[in-house]
Amino acid sequence: MLDMSLTTTQQEWKAKVRDFVEEYIIPNAEEHDRTAEFPLKIVEEAGKVGLLDFAVPKEFGGPGLDALTVSIISEELGRGCVAMQTTIGGNGLSAYPVLYGGNEAQKQKYFQYILDKKITAFALTEPGAGSDAGAVQTTAVLDGDEYVLNGTKCFCTNGAYASVMTLIASTDPSKGTKGLSAFIVEMDREGIMVGKKEDKMGIRASNTVEVTFNNVRIPKENLVGELGKGFKLAMITLDSARLSVASSALGLSKRVLEETIKFVKQETKNGKPLAASQYVQFKLADMAMQIEAAEGLINKTCYLKDSGKRYSKESAMAKTFTTDTAMKVAAMAVDLFGPYGYIKNSVVEKLMRDVKVMQIYEGSNEIQRIVIAGNVLNA
Numbered sequence: 573m574l575d576m577s578l579t580t581t582q583q584e585w586k587a588k589v590r591d592f593v594e595e596y597i598i599p600n601a602e603e604h605d606r607t608a609e610f611p612l613k614i615v616e617e618a619g620k621v622g623l624l625d626f627a628v629p630k631e632f633g634g635p636g637l638d639a640l641t642v643s644i645i646s647e648e649l650g651r652g653c654v655a656m657q658t659t660i661g662g663n664g665l666s667a668y669p670v671l672y673g674g675n676e677a678q679k680q681k682y683f684q685y686i687l688d689k690k691i692t693a694f695a696l697t698e699p700g701a702g703s704d705a706g707a708v709q710t711t712a713v714l715d716g717d718e719y720v721l722n723g724t725k726c727f728c729t730n731g732a733y734a735s736v737m738t739l740i741a742s743t744d745p746s747k748g749t750k751g752l753s754a755f756i757v758e759m760d761r762e763g764i765m766v767g768k769k770e771d772k773m774g775i776r777a778s779n780t781v782e783v784t785f786n787n788v789r790i791p792k793e794n795l796v797g798e799l800g801k802g803f804k805l806a807m808i809t810l811d812s813a814r815l816s817v818a819s820s821a822l823g824l825s826k827r828v829l830e831e832t833i834k835f836v837k838q839e840t841k842n843g844k845p846l847a848a849s850q851y852v853q854f855k856l857a858d859m860a861m862q863i864e865a866a867e868g869l870i871n872k873t874c875y876l877k878d879s880g881k882r883y884s885k886e887s888a889m890a891k892t893f894t895t896d897t898a899m900k901v902a903a904m905a906v907d908l909f910g911p912y913g914y915i916k917n918s919v920v921e922k923l924m925r926d927v928k929v930m931q932i933y934e935g936s937n938e939i940q941r942i943v944i945a946g947n948v949l950n951a
């Protein structure tokens with residue numbers, strides 16, 4: 573029989589993150605959402621309990637976690653506040669190109685930033701290269717022993733707070749996706765300008781900015797992996813990141829259900845709790861059923877990743893199904909709460925705003941369907 577129980581280590585991580593979320597994230601989420609202020613102090617606390625370096629392997633001094641443990645961490649953070657999960661998850665997103673494509677020296681150096689509790693970022697998206705990630709216009713031109721970077725990245729998570737980032741730039745514009753390469757860029761280099769900060773509908777406490785590179789010189793040793801392999805590295809990175817988005821959306825969905833159950837048990841209609849109504853029970857059943865199915869997809873994807881198998885299709889499926897589920901579940905909760913779900917300070921109002929971006933970022937759910945269909949057709 574399939575053993576679906578968590579290992580002791582996984583249970584310990586789950587309890588540790590749950591405690592952190594209850595102590596630091598949930599009590600402050602409403603204020604950070606209202607002010608759209610980056611929760612630097614909470615991020616620092618997250619660093620102290622080892623949440624910023626979850627993606628660093630054991631041989632480089634990190635915890636060396638398996639996919640399911642990372643998924644549990646993302647789920648618990650997403651249950652607390654997706655803005656915080658996005659921020660903390662940004663350190664994994666930025667580390668993956670180095671993890672999958674970097675050499676020993678690059679790994680030592682990059683992971684040390686993360687072990688030193690620094691915030692990091694990943695820069696792929698540009699004004700003309702969102703869904704069409706291969707259309708990156710930022711250039712990296714070799715000049716002696718240095719690459720010179722020019723271009724603008726947008727919607728960059730953690731951009732204003734990052735000490736270092738991984739970046740995808742074109743080293744040969746004539747070759748399309750095969751002309752893209754990955755680089756490590758230290759953010760204190762001359763010519764880097766952090767621009768407009770986005771004022772968002774949801775995940776308001778996460779930092780989303782434009783970053784411009786104006787003749788930024790980096791040593792040629794900062795090229796990650798082979799020249800021209802940047803697009804593949806970005807896609808492999810996104811396979812991992814999409815799984816984290818799915819897990820975070822699962823955590824949010826479970827929180828919505830938790831809050832709804834509390835509400836329908838407390839609220840009464842005609843002298844009876846709302847929970848006694850069969851209509852309400854049918855809604856709760858639909859929510860619970862879809863959440864359970866989403867969790868099954870996520871667990872299968874983690875299993876494939878941990879087995880060293882390709883999981884692009886499954887991570888696209890998990891991301892799409894779970895974020896679509898989270899949106900449906902949040903909308904159902906707002907319906908059940910009625911006016912109490914629509915006003916500010918209502919917990920489900922924030923959750924519904926936060927969830928929308930998850931259907932959009934890390935590749936919109938339409939892009940995921942392209943990935944899924946491509947895999948199904950070529951299986």
Ligand code: COS
Pocket residue numbers: 694696697702703704705706749803804807808810811884933934935936939942943
């Ligand atoms: N793992 C490994 N290699 C992959 C891959 C993956 N998950 N996905 C694609 N590749 C490879 C392909 O095999 C192909 O290699 P060859 O040229 O050697 O055959 C190459 O990459 C190009 O792939 P493809 O032709 O599918 O690229 P497209 O330009 O058609 O783009 C999509 C594919 C649309 C899927 C891609 O642009 C995408 O994911 N866009 C969304 C970007 C995104 O998620 N952004 C989020 C923000 S990042 S913070």
